[in-house]
Amino acid sequence: MADPPCAPKIRYRDRIAALIALESTRRRGHRRPKNEVRAYRCRHCAGWHLTSQPKRTKEN
Numbered sequence: 001m002a003d004p005p006c007a008p009k010i011r012y013r014d015r016i017a018a019l020i021a022l023e024s025t026r027r028r029g030h031r032r033p034k035n036e037v038r039a040y041r042c043r044h045c046a047g048w049h050l051t052s053q054p055k056r057t058k059e060n
């Protein structure tokens, strides 16, 4: 079985966990290469990921 396209991404078990991670990323203050702005539910792994993509962009 091939890895899902999201395999390299950090996976969160639910929306709350993803949002907490997103918030703590912001609070830490130092810039990251990707500026994640949004959490979304992944249809590949049924987990949650953070993305820097705007909402209208197709998610993986």
Ligand SMILES: [Zn+2]
Residues within 6 Å of the ligand: 004, 006, 007, 011, 042, 043, 044, 045, 046, 047, 048, 049
């Ligand atoms: Zn996923």
